[in-house]
Amino acid sequence: MEKIGLYVHIPFCKKKCFYCDFVAYPNLENRIDSYFDNLYKEIDLYQKNISVDIDSIYIGGGTPSYVDYKYIEKLVEKLKNFKVKNLKEFTIESNPNSLTLDKLKKYRELGIDRISLGVQSFDDKVLKNVGRDHSKEIILNDIKNIRKVGFKNLSLDMILNLPGGDFNVVKKDLELIKEIKPEHISYYSLILEKGSYFYTLYKKRKLKLMDDDLERGIFLYIEKQLKDLGLFRYEISNFSKKGFESYHNKKYWSEGGYLALGLGASGFLSNIRYSNVRNFIKYENLINSGKFPIETKEFISKSEREKEYIIFKLRECEGINLKEFEEIFGYSLLNKYSKIVDKYYNLGFFNIGKSLSFTHKGFDLSNEFYLEII
Ligand SMILES: C[S@@+](CC[C@H](N)C(=O)[O-])C[C@H]1O[C@@H](n2cnc3c(N)ncnc32)[C@H](O)[C@@H]1O
Ligand code: SF4
Structure with missing residues (x-):
């Protein structure tokens, strides 16, 4: 049987970043408990109805590291009732300022072997400009802890062309990356997502960004610098040391299927592409009437x-x-x-x-x- 990837979406964040339009909500602490109850039921539903062999797991969001460890522990316990022998990669997405040494140790005990950390930039001014709730110092401390508990696979998410993130900032960021020695980096170009605060600012001509030529030039510089650090570009926005290309993400870019669970998650199974509902109440109602919480389904010829x-x-x-x-x-x-x-x-x-x-x-x-x- 073909091995597939499994994505689980955790839609909670401490704060909404100004560029982000993901299914990710701040100030919804009172929903976390019931959300996880429903997510566990969704897992039961799939486990009763389909048989799949899973060899990679990605717990993403939102900010999975933001919620109490007990939810992730139970989630992983439930996921283990799928056929998940010989996992090749098990990632959790994390934000600086939401990781403690204790949490990280427990993640390791659960079998999680890869941390994807949302850095975006190390520059405190840029971080403030984009609504992040952490500083460079917090990032560096979290990375120290990630290594301390023994994670050997660390990926950093960076964004190019954030307000204030000029060439000098990029150069300084690259200096820090050189010291940190991550195994993997995603270096995205800022996308002005329609539902984001930045999109509104941009429409009002209140957001100053680099022009395309400058951005392209800086990206080429980044690519060259990362290569010198042994981080090779293997995908349009992704760089890694040899052997650390993301096994799970390659499933999105190749023909291997993946199952997706949770609010707003999108998956691809047996030639069907589907997306789950994005509304908590709809999600809860569908699951509690024994139905898959799917909103759209499309057969791919x-x-x-x-x-x-x-x-x-x-x-x-x-x-x-x-x-x-x-x-x-x-x-x-x-x-x-x-x-x-x-x-x-x-x-x-x-x-x-x-x-x-x-x-x-x-x-x-x-x-x-x-x-x-x-
Ligand atoms: C959706 S977030 C989830 C992980 C985590 N909450 C975080 O902030 O890193 C995953 C990554 O998507 C990227 N991202 C989100 N919105 C983006 C945008 N509008 N343009 C470019 N990259 C974006 C960021 O680098 C972010 O780290
Ligand atoms: S970038 Fe990450 S932390 Fe920021 S709002 Fe989006 S999902 Fe939440």
Whole structure:
């Protein structure tokens, strides 16, 4: 049986960051208890109805490290009733200022082997500008504790182009990254999400950001510096030491399925893409009437799957293995898409060998290719 990934969403945060539009709510402490009760019931529902082999778990959010340890302990106990032998990766997303030594030790005891820490920047001014509730000092102290309890796989989330995050800030951030020696880094470019506070500011012309050329230039600098630190870019926004590429995240970018549980979570199983409801009451009502809390469901046909495969695989630096493509879909990618591939190859978007992969230019301008292939 194919092994799948499991994502569990914890929609609580201490504070809402100004750039964020995830299903993540502050000031809802009074909902945490009932939310977890419902989440446990959702797990029971899946365990009664489907049989899956799981080899990676990702507890994400929101801020899973924000809630009391007892909820995560019971959650993991319940998850172990799925077939979860030989887990390859078990991550929990965390925010600085919500981790204690005791919590971290307990996470280790539960079998969690990877911490994804939301840093965004180490600059106190930038952190304040984006509504984070932690300082550089707190981040560094948390990282010390993460290492102290023995985590060997630490990933940092960083964002480029935050207000105040100029080239000098990036250089200083990279100096600290050099000292911290994380195994993995996600370096995202700020996305102005429609539901975020920053989007409103931007529409009112009250948010000053870098222009695209400067941002691209800084990103190339980041890529070069991280490479010198042994952190290689393996996906459009992700860097890691060799062997520390995220096993779980690669499932989102490849054809392997994943089950998703919790408010607003999205999964992909047996060619069906689905999203759970985003409203607590709806979530509770559906689960308590014995129904899956699914809001939207879409069957993905073979031809759609093929396009998604191309798009997701091209996000990875190694690109599409042409032999593997032929084995999955039954024909040659270069034959079927010869016109469009030739066009973009001639424009300098692609490397072609055993794989088809983007060049730097291809990564930068990938949307042009994607728009044409969809
Ligand atoms: C949804 S958060 C959850 C983890 C945790 N609460 C945190 O803040 O790190 C995961 C990551 O998504 C990234 N992110 C969220 N909103 C973003 C945006 N609008 N643009 C770019 N990256 C974003 C941040 O780097 C964040 O660490
Ligand atoms: S970035 Fe993380 S901490 Fe901030 S609101 Fe989003 S999920 Fe919560």
